[in-house]
Amino acid sequence: MHRRKFVKKGTLTALASIVGADIVFGKNLPIDYKLLGLQDPDPFKMFNKDSQMVVLNDKPWNIEAQAHLLNDTITPNKYMFIRNNGKIPEDIDLANWTITFDGESVKQKKTYSLDELKSKFKQYTYQLTLECGGNGRSEFNPPAKGNQWTIGAVSCATWTGVRLRDVLEAIGIKDDAVYIGYHAADTHLSGDPKKEPISRGVPMAKALQDETLLAFKMNGAAIPLAHGYPLRLVAGGWPASASGKWINGISVRNKVHDGTKMTGTAYRVPCNAVAPGDKVKDEDMCIIESMPVKSLITSPKTGAILKEGKSLDINGHAWAGELKVAKVEYSIDFGSTWKTCALEAPTNRLAWQHFSATIQFPKKGYYEVWAKATDSKGIAQPMVLPGWNPKGYLNNACHRIAIKIS
Ligand SMILES: Nc1nc2c(c(=O)[nH]1)N[C@H]1C(S)=C(S)[C@@H](COP(=O)(O)O)O[C@H]1N2
Numbered sequence: 001m002h003r004r005k006f007v008k009k010g011t012l013t014a015l016a017s018i019v020g021a022d023i024v025f026g027k028n029l030p031i032d033y034k035l036l037g038l039q040d041p042d043p044f045k046m047f048n049k050d051s052q053m054v055v056l057n058d059k060p061w062n063i064e065a066q067a068h069l070l071n072d073t074i075t076p077n078k079y080m081f082i083r084n085n086g087k088i089p090e091d092i093d094l095a096n097w098t099i100t101f102d103g104e105s106v107k108q109k110k111t112y113s114l115d116e117l118k119s120k121f122k123q124y125t126y127q128l129t130l131e132c133g134g135n136g137r138s139e140f141n142p143p144a145k146g147n148q149w150t151i152g153a154v155s156c157a158t159w160t161g162v163r164l165r166d167v168l169e170a171i172g173i174k175d176d177a178v179y180i181g182y183h184a185a186d187t188h189l190s191g192d193p194k195k196e197p198i199s200r201g202v203p204m205a206k207a208l209q210d211e212t213l214l215a216f217k218m219n220g221a222a223i224p225l226a227h228g229y230p231l232r233l234v235a236g237g238w239p240a241s242a243s244g245k246w247i248n249g250i251s252v253r254n255k256v257h258d259g260t261k262m263t264g265t266a267y268r269v270p271c272n273a274v275a276p277g278d279k280v281k282d283e284d285m286c287i288i289e290s291m292p293v294k295s296l297i298t299s300p301k302t303g304a305i306l307k308e309g310k311s312l313d314i315n316g317h318a319w320a321g322e323l324k325v326a327k328v329e330y331s332i333d334f335g336s337t338w339k340t341c342a343l344e345a346p347t348n349r350l351a352w353q354h355f356s357a358t359i360q361f362p363k364k365g366y367y368e369v370w371a372k373a374t375d376s377k378g379i380a381q382p383m384v385l386p387g388w389n390p391k392g393y394l395n396n397a398c399h400r401i402a403i404k405i406s
């Protein structure tokens with residue numbers, strides 16, 4: 001007779017503590033059996049996310065919000081999207097964390113500990129919009145490879161830290177400085193320690209803006225691990241890929257930074273519009289800088305049902321990269337006519353702006369509420385998909401929700 005091997009008692013006790021309960025019939029388990037409760041780590045628990053968040057990928061972890069989850073003025077961690085290119089660093093040694101400034105264009109190489117950064121430089125807090133360049137990618141046709149973000153790869157939390165500018169001025173940068181590039185502690189999916197999952201950056205003008213921070217707090221507390229603990233670059237209004245998480249180095253470059261995902265087609269769009277599906281040469285692709293104007297209706301949730309005669313309050317946010325949002329309008333007749341929403345000023349530059357409106361519907365039936373923001377230069381969101389591009393970036397088409405009046 002075939003003899004099966006069973007799990008040992010010590011192993012069972014250990015397993016029980018991981019699944020969080022006594023494994024009642026554990027003695028019947030074959031030795032190589034994998035308990036269902038152990039197979040998949042629960043990302044919502046692991047990252048303190050709301051269970052309505054949507055997991056797009058687990059290797060690496062990429063998780064997005066839904067529109068109605070983003071209703072808060074300041075995005076709490078539980079509703080903040082996660083975008084990773086590599087593996088989240090483990091075993092972070094806070095006491096020994098350092099950041100080194102180097103590159104062709106620093107006067108001398110310099111390393112700071114976190115305590116030094118915090119004590120030597122003045123601290124600032126800003127609310128900053130971070131939107132993934134690929135937010136909205138799922139709608140492009142022909143489709144683009146990569147995480148199929150719908151609308152949920154945007155957040156606007158408060159970030160506290162020191163100004164990158166103050167640190168660069170203390171170190172001294174040469175006149176030929178053109179760009180900064182970040183280096184970080186996350187590891188490449190291949191496991192190759194020499195490869196960086198991502199190492200992007202921004203031109204000096206953006207690096208030296210008041211709001212560009214080396215941040216160590218998010219929403220008043222230590223930055224959650226998935227969002228860059230213990231130190232993160234935050235460059236609001238630009239594709240969030242420029243905001244390096246877990247950073248331990250900044251290189252001041254005398255040319256456009258050429259780190260991983262700065263070159264080729266990554267975070268670039270055709271310099272001139274192309275037809276959907278066209279091949280574009282690398283040299284005809286331009287780096288994405290300020291993000292385009294966009295808005296999101298965060299309340300009510302799409303599909304809301306309302307009694308006839310009742311008015312509907314809508315709420316949402318609008319943002320426009322480096323620019324301010326000048327107006328937000330809504331339409332209930334598929335874009336034929338538009339009415340103005342109330343629009344608040346941003347808390348500070350590069351923070352999203354809150355809008356609201358009270359809507360009356362003429363009679364029973366199915367409606368869609370569309371929202372359209374216009375930036376301070378008069379550029380509005382398109383109602384249909386904007387320019388197709390090979391990697392599916394910068395979809396800022398109008399957001400829509402369905403409403404039924406019964
Ligand atoms: N070190 C490091 N920084 C990173 C990334 C990364 O993979 N590694 N992803 C970038 C991208 S593409 C985005 S959209 C944002 C996402 O920030 P979040 O996960 O805090 O929302 O982080 C950016 N910074």
Ligand SMILES: [Mo]
Nearest residue numbers: 083132133241
């Ligand atoms: Mo991103």
